[in-house]
Amino acid sequence: MEHESFEDSTVAAEMNKTFISIKVDREERPDIDNIYMTICQMLTGSGGWPLTIIMTPDKKPFFAGTYFPKETRFGRIGMIELTQKIGASWINDIDKINTSAEQITSAIQNVNDKIGTTEITEEAMHNAFEQFSKRFDNEFGGFGTSPKFPSPHNLTFLLRYWKLTGNNEALKMVELTLSSMRKGGVFDHVGFGFHRYSTDREWLLPHFEKMLYDQALLTNAYIETYQATQNVEYATVAKEIIEYVLRDMTSPEGGFYSAEDADSEGIEGKFYVWNVDEIREILDEKDAQLFITTYNISVNGNFTDESTKASTGDNIPHLKNSISEIAEKIKLNQPELESRLENIRQKLFSVRENRVHPYKDDKILTDWNGLMIAALAKSARVLNDKQIENAAIKSMDFILTTMRKPDGRLLHRSRDGEVSIQATIDDYAFVILGLLELYETTFELNYLKTAIELQETQNKYFWDNVNGGYYFTANDAEKLLTRSKDVYDGAIPSGNSVSFNNLLKLGRLTANSKFEELASQMSKTFSDVVNNAPSGTTMMLQGIDFALGNSSEVIIVGNENIEETKNLLQKLNQAFIPNKVVLFKNRDNEKDLAKIAPFTTDYEVADDEIVFYVCKNHKCNLPTSEIKTVLELLNN
Amino acid sequence: MIKIYKLFLVTLFFVSINSCGQSNKAERKDLMNNELQKTNKLINEKSPYLLQHSHNPVDWYPWGE
Numbered sequence: 005m006e007h008e009s010f011e012d013s014t015v016a017a018e019m020n021k022t023f024i025s026i027k028v029d030r031e032e033r034p035d036i037d038n039i040y041m042t043i044c045q046m047l048t049g050s051g052g053w054p055l056t057i058i059m060t061p062d063k064k065p066f067f068a069g070t071y072f073p074k075e076t077r078f079g080r081i082g083m084i085e086l087t088q089k090i091g092a093s094w095i096n097d098i099d100k101i102n103t104s105a106e107q108i109t110s111a112i113q114n115v116n117d118k119i120g121t122t123e124i125t126e127e128a129m130h131n132a133f134e135q136f137s138k139r140f141d142n143e144f145g146g147f148g149t150s151p152k153f154p155s156p157h158n159l160t161f162l163l164r165y166w167k168l169t170g171n172n173e174a175l176k177m178v179e180l181t182l183s184s185m186r187k188g189g190v191f192d193h194v195g196f197g198f199h200r201y202s203t204d205r206e207w208l209l210p211h212f213e214k215m216l217y218d219q220a221l222l223t224n225a226y227i228e229t230y231q232a233t234q235n236v237e238y239a240t241v242a243k244e245i246i247e248y249v250l251r252d253m254t255s256p257e258g259g260f261y262s263a264e265d266a267d268s269e270g271i272e273g274k275f276y277v278w279n280v281d282e283i284r285e286i287l288d289e290k291d292a293q294l295f296i297t298t299y300n301i302s303v304n305g306n307f308t309d310e311s312t313k314a315s316t317g318d319n320i321p322h323l324k325n326s327i328s329e330i331a332e333k334i335k336l337n338q339p340e341l342e343s344r345l346e347n348i349r350q351k352l353f354s355v356r357e358n359r360v361h362p363y364k365d366d367k368i369l370t371d372w373n374g375l376m377i378a379a380l381a382k383s384a385r386v387l388n389d390k391q392i393e394n395a396a397i398k399s400m401d402f403i404l405t406t407m408r409k410p411d412g413r414l415l416h417r418s419r420d421g422e423v424s425i426q427a428t429i430d431d432y433a434f435v436i437l438g439l440l441e442l443y444e445t446t447f448e449l450n451y452l453k454t455a456i457e458l459q460e461t462q463n464k465y466f467w468d469n470v471n472g473g474y475y476f477t478a479n480d481a482e483k484l485l486t487r488s489k490d491v492y493d494g495a496i497p498s499g500n501s502v503s504f505n506n507l508l509k510l511g512r513l514t515a516n517s518k519f520e521e522l523a524s525q526m527s528k529t530f531s532d533v534v535n536n537a538p539s540g541t542t543m544m545l546q547g548i549d550f551a552l553g554n555s556s557e558v559i560i561v562g563n564e565n566i567e568e569t570k571n572l573l574q575k576l577n578q579a580f581i582p583n584k585v586v587l588f589k590n591r592d593n594e595k596d597l598a599k600i601a602p603f604t605t606d607y608e609v610a611d612d613e614i615v616f617y618v619c620k621n622h623k624c625n626l627p628t629s630e631i632k633t634v635l636e637l638l639n640n
Numbered sequence: 641m642i643k644i645y646k647l648f649l650v651t652l653f654f655v656s657i658n659s660c661g662q663s664n665k666a667e668r669k670d671l672m673n674n675e676l677q678k679t680n681k682l683i684n685e686k687s688p689y690l691l692q693h694s695h696n697p698v699d700w701y702p703w704g705e
Contacts, residue, residue, distance in 0.1 A: 006693065016697035027700045029687040036703060365688045419686045 005054050009074045009083045018084055022091040023058075030055075031262060031369060032417055035428055035477045038488050043112055044068035058090055063485060064105035113486045119471040120531030124548050132538035132545055133165050133174060139539075144206050145181035151211075152202040154185065156221035157497045161542035163232050164549045164582055175232065182229055185222075186241050189307070189320035192276060193299065194352050197248035198222050200266075208322060209307045212266035212273040212362070217496045219249050220375035227383045231580035237326075242383050249376065250395055252364075257406070258398030259368035259418065260376045268362040275362050277318035278352070279305070286355050287348060295348050298330055299323065367419040370407045370427060373399055374434030375496065381441035385577040393445055400442055403435060404454065412461055426481050429474045429499030432462040436506045440513075447564065447588035449596050452513065456600065459510055462503070463522065472522075472529035474500050491530040497543035500526065504547040512557050512585045515603045515622055523551065546582075555583035556638050557622065561607045562614035564590055569614045575631045581638045 009015040019025050030037035030053070037055070045051040047068045058067040067090065076082040081089075093101060136158065139147040146152040159178045166174035185191060188207025190199050198218050199210035223245045230238035253261045268275045280303050284292045299321035300306050306319045323330070327345070331338040377396050384393035406423055407415050414427035414435065439455035442448070465478035468489060475487040476499065491500045504526050511519035527548070534541045534548075558576070562569060576586075589597050589604050591611070598605045607617060607627075615627040618637040625637055681701045682694040693700055 006696075010693065010696045010698045013697050016699075020697075020699045025698050025700050026703055027682060027690060027693055028703050029689040031689070032687050033703060363688070363692075367686070367688060417686075419688070422686050424686070 005071055005083075009072070012074060015074055015083050015087075018087040018091075022087050022094075031365075031367070032425055034430065035481065035484060035488070038476055038490065039112065039484055039486060040065065040068070042115065042488065043108060044070070046111060046115075047108065060102065060105050064109045065485075066101050066105040066108060109485055115486070115488075118532070120528050120533070122528070122531045122535070124527045124531050124534045124544070126548070126552055128535050128538040129161075129165060129168070129545050129548060131535075132161065132542060133169075133171070135539035136162065136177060137173065140177050141205065142180075145177070145184040146202075146205075146207070150203060150205045152190075152205065152207060153495070154190075154198065154201065154218055154222055154225075155495075156218075156225035157493055157543045157546070158539070159225045160228055160582075161546055161549075163228055163580070164546055166232070167580065167582070168549060168553055178225075178229055179233065182226060182238065182241070183326070186237075187323040187326070189322040191322075192248070193321040193323075194276070194349055194356055195248060195252070196244040197252075198245065203310055208320065209310060210273075210320075212276055214264040215495075216249070216253060216260050216262050216369075216372045217375055219245050219253070220372065220379040221496065223249075223376075223379040223383055227379070227386050228580065228582070231386060231578060234578075239387060243387070246380065246383060246392055246395075254395070254399075255366070255368060255402075258395070258402040259406070260373050260399060261364060261366045262369055262372060263365040265362040265365070268360045273318075273320070275356070275359055277320055279317050279319065282355075283352075286351055291344070291348050291351075294334075294344060295321075295352075297334070298345065367417055368402075368407075370403060370414055370416050371430035371434045371499075372496075373403055373407075374431070374436075374438040377403070377438035378434070378441040381438065381445045385445040385573075388574050388577070396438075396442055397446070400438060400451070403438075407431075412457060413465075414458070414461075426478060428476055428478075429462065429466050429503065430476075430496075432458055432466070433474075433499040433502040433506060436462070437502055440506065440509055444586050447593075449593050449600065452600060453596075455506075456510060456514065459506065459519070467522070468529075472525035474503055491533050491544055492537075492540050493543045498541075500530065501541060501543035501547065504544055505550065508547055508550050508555075509585050512555070512621075513587060514601050523547070527551070550583045553583055554640070555620070556581075556585075557619045558584055558586045558634070558638070559589065559604060559607055559617040559619065559624075560586065560614065561589045561609050561617070561627075563609075563611055564588060566612070566614065572614060572616075572629075572631050572634075576634065579635055579638075581635075584638060 028036050040057045041051050041055055043057065043065050044055055052070045054071055056069045056072060057065050059065040072086060073080060073082045074084060076085045136147060141147065141149070147158070159181060162174040162178050165171065184207050185198070188202060190202045190207045190210040192199065197214050200213040200215055200218060201211050203209045203211060223242045226238045226242040226245070230236065230242065249260060252264070255261065266272045278301065280296065280301055283295055283301060287295060295301065300323070301319040301321065303317070304315045305317045308315055325333070327342060328338055331341045377399050380392050380396035380399070383389070384396060406418060409415065414431045415423050416425040416427045416431055417423070436455045436458050439451045439458070443451040443455065462474065465480065466474040468475055473489050473491070475489050477484070477487055489500070491498050493501050504523055507519045507523040511517070511523065530541070530544065534544055538545060587597065587601060587604060589607060589609060591609055594604070594609060603622060613629060615629055616634045617624045617627050618634055619625070628634060678697070679694050680696060680699050682690045685691055685694070685702050690702060
């Protein structure tokens with residue numbers, strides 16, 4: 005639409021004559037996008053981007069749509085005709101326009117007044133699982149046919165469902181999806197990281213854009229699946245994604261950039277594809293042949309253009325079998341094959357670095373950084389990796405010093421030296437998530453303290469005192485048509501869902517009942533939405549699993565510097581026990597910890613030993629130093 | 641409130657980066673290199689996405705009062 009219409013002087017002349025045209029970056033202003041997208045869905049029954057809204061000078065919309073061609077074609081009105089018609093109506097039918105704008109406005113203002121009639125129960129988790137079962141693709145993994153989106157929070161929900169019920173189908177869905185995605189073209193086999201989504205059922209031809217939040221959420225899904233299965237291949241994928249983010253998407257100050265475009269030199273995917281001649285030129289004959297066989301490269305190209313369906317001679321490197329299967333087939337031992345492929349990858353990578361890169365969106369968004377920090381912090385403790393831990397710490401330092409104002413409130417975006425735009429609920433919820441993960445990795449009490457401060461700030465400015473739940477915007481934010489409130493988990497989980505999980509964890513960490521009371525209210529507020537569409541609210545259901553299920557507090561008391569402690573922590577961190585919080589008490593922090601979690605004064609510190617208390621809702625078992633006992637207690 | 645003088649309507653385009661897939665960047669660069677090419681009011685923004693449209697012939701405004 006941009007090139008077709010907005011760079012066209014005829015369309016521009018019509019638009020400039022009729023409209024004051026406003027362009028919004030939805031990533032900068034998700035609050036605006038949120039409201040007008042809801043309107044588009046209300047009016048047309050569907051939504052999407054580009055989103056086109058026509059509204060009166062007092063921001064009341066009377067027309068909505070998505071893409072419009074330049075000229076009217078196949079019954080789809082074009083920009084030129086649309087602009088002329090609206091211009092004429094504005095003169096001849098102004099009363100009608102105003103009436104309709106008023107009606108639409110009042111409809112959107114009523115959307116959020118609903119409150120749930122019941123509570124969310126375990127039933128919703130079973131229903132969500134049933135919905136996923138029906139849509140699961142048994143051959144290629146993922147859900148539905150095409151396009152296929154990663155939606156990693158659906159997978160982490162299924163892991164919890166497997167843990168809760170022992171239903172192996174749930175784990176199978178996760179494993180087949182994640183292993184197929186890693187094999188497919190949706191993964192960048194040369195530079196690592198995942199593209200936005202697959203246009204086809206097989207995960208072959210992606211939309212090549214790379215988003216920070218996908219890297220964050222997928223790192224989390226792979227690392228949790230590693231915990232659940234102890235299959236090291238999933239840990240490797242998490243490390244690969246992290247390598248990409250730290251290499252290409254990290255600012256000198258430690259913040260993470262937002263995205264890389266799909267296209268370069270005007271062509272989608274150009275940066276990422278190869279033809280056979282290039283491969284043969286870069287690699288020696290043996291390596292070229294190995295790469296061509298392993299990654300399914302062919303002379304005609306291994307995919308067809310999405311719109312023309314023609315072969316292009318270009319190839320998206322992808323695997324049809326796992327590396328171990330390939331090793332067996334070509335009679336090479338696996339470590340040798342892996343090392344040869346890695347060597348090849350590095351050669352291709354350095355050649356690719358000289359190509360024109362896709363445009364990098366280098367704005368730093370607080371919410372997405374929170375997701376990435378959370379994923380890094382969790383990966384760091386599971387993999388026992390200091391470098392990853394330091395990246396998480398550095399980024400959190402950046403957020404807390406640069407994106408937080410002296411009054412303690414967050415801002416949303418940093419770019420080119422300018423930090424600006426009031427934070428939404430996502431900024432708070434995702435940074436708190438990052439802080440909680442970082443606390444569990446480092447046991448640095450400041451992270452927990454800051455998480456509580458931010459949660460209190462969020463409660464003060466975002467909580468709906470009448471119906472419960474958090475509004476998307478603060479009560480002193482720019483006044484838009486309405487304050488929206490959403491729980492649906494889309495490409496990223498909703499601020500409300502993540503907050504629900506945060507509140508439950510903060511409640512257990514501090515024994516402050518206020519946090520759980522808010523969570524309980526949220527379960528009522530959103531019950532109808534979640535019960536009606538459970539597979540669309542899987543992050544919320546992860547909290548339900550925590551609240552209803554077998555969740556624990558682990559209080560570790562002792563000296564963290566002795567070798568014994570490190571070994572035990574590593575074992576604890578490697579296990580898949582999502583429904584727990586962990587506190588660490590030692591000589592140095594006992595006073596400060598008592599302020600945050602008063603109940604910890606009951607546990608005595610000894611200098612030369614390490615003791616675990618496993619508690620369920622603050623009812624504790626006898627202390628133990630045996631990790632086997634700890635894991636048993638946590639799993640029972 | 642958006643100031644209205646001789647014009648009467650407000651159009652909003654929210655376009656995600658997703659949607660830019662088919663755009664021709666090389667051509668856009670040529671446009672931008674053309675010194676006669678005007679800039680619109682997006683030129684003072686920080687968003688890379690908005691800046692990419694600051695040389696459109698459409699007289700874009702950023703969201704604001």
